[in-house]
Amino acid sequence: MRRLLLAIPTLLVISFIIFAILDLAPNDPTGNLPMTVPPEVREKIRVSLGLDQPMHVRFGMWLIQFFVNEPLNILHEAFGISIGDATERTRILSWATRSPVIDLIIQRTPQTLWVVGLSYLFGILIAIPIGIVSAYKQYSWFDQVGTFISMVGFSVPTFFTGMVAIIIFSVQLKWFPMIYDTTLSVDSWQNFVTQVKQMIMPVSVLALYNASQLSRFMRASILDNLNLDYVRTARAKGRSERVVLLIHVLRNSLIPVVTLIALGIPTIFSGAIITEQIFRVNGLGQLLIIAIEGADIPLVQTLTFLFAILIVLFNLIADVVYGILDPRIRYD
């Protein structure tokens, strides 16, 4: 509970930092307009964007829009519950498209969730068995090879593995498409196959990266547990090796791994920025890049703050999960 209370000021400070960085920067949304636009018109554009207000007023406006107006709109659209008049509320508008920022984000979220979520899931599914086997057979050839591969997967940035995958599988072998076709809607078996085909490369590249980090951690965690007394007790009771490893040791070693998985979820969203750029997936990461290049401040601010919320939220979740899984830890 104390941690929950601490999370709120943290988020407020972060949102202010993001706002301040964007605001202090020497940047003018009318800067990209042609030189022929007269100064009065520029001034009008600035007023229409709300830029004539002092900074703290704009920050307050943004906070109200983000924390009160937008959640109410989402409630309204998702469940039909309307509190207050929806048309009266001001929304965070993108400077580039003049449409509400939240709508843009909602549009882009599924692609990111599919690619990033699947790759994280596959990464976990690969990493846990590899970690178990290489810890149980420490220094065997499997462990040596596994450790080397995870070291490589962990060190080699995804934009290089992705590029190599494109060269091999798209340019040379022509198995998979080079560019993610985002207009594809899955309505027939044919389209489903195409969708799977174009997802294989981005998902496997990210999955390899996630798996290599997790499997190292899984291995270390199991090694920590293998020499503990309770393992000897379990063996002395005459339980089979299989039961000892998969029930006794695994349950205890998974505790830190589960928290690491929770902590890793927000970082993969920012990692997805790069992967989406390599394979041209039109997810949240690409939206952010476009917004940054177009100096679309409200969109950049909202997206960056959403990433921050994810980080704080999953930190909290990791803490709570750790407390539930490990009764030795208690937060007061």
Added chain:
Amino acid sequence: MTDIAKFEELSQEAVSKHRSLWGDVWIQFRKHKGALTGVFVFSFITLAVFIGPYIHDIDPSAINFKKRNLGPTLSHPLGTDNIGHDTLAQMLAGGQVSLAVGFLAMMIALILGTMIGILAGFIKSLDGPLMRLTDLFLALPILPLLLVIILLFRDTLRTLYGPEAGIFMLIVFVIGITSWMHTARIVRSDVLGIKEREFVTAAYSIGTRKSRIIFRHILPNILSPIMVSATLGIANAIITESALSFLGLGFPPDFPTWGRLLYDGANFIQITPSRVIWPGLFIALTVLSVNYIGDGLRDALDPRLRGR
């Protein structure tokens, strides 16, 4: 053969086999095959990048349209790109920048992290605020923020310090100030443990000043985690710089770094895939070797593992 003679012989042996701390560390470090290979690869890359341009003396920015998109030839060992830049010369020049960014950003992060860690561990009243600050920085979405900062301040710095130096300073600075947190946490927890030990109390009792206790007694004892996080810091900074360049928000196009070369090569992936392979390979090799060095250092500097 008396006992005395034997004793003298033994003591002679003990004296001649004098072992220093760093000697021990080196002996243990040598046992780690991966780390040793890492040292060789990393020194080879560093030497090649800084001495290479004197041997392979083609100007990396020379344009030659007649010789574009060449494969490997004797005068252009790695071929040329779409406007006739020599790829090897660009790789070497880019490597200098990438390694310099990695090293300088690591130094900033290390100094900041160590300072904050020591202050938080040593001065009780600063512990709370400094650790909240660390938590805050850990909760910042780093990559989006880096992109935003670079985009917004690029033009100002460019006019102030020129296009190359301005961007270089900006990138080194922002990577540095966004990656000190882990060092600070490790240093703080180590300082908290060490400052309660007897030798620190002893130093206090003979009237040693606080600053001297920090530099003379505490700093040497936390050197090993600092060194390990230094290696990780270099790897992290190189990856971050190339990721920024890869997203098109790092260095300007005419200023080669490994990440920038990769980004430029990505558009020509069907014509000259080697333009992607070489810079990527060098980023990967550098980071891999640095990570292995860090792994070896961690084992070698841990007295519980040493001598086994």
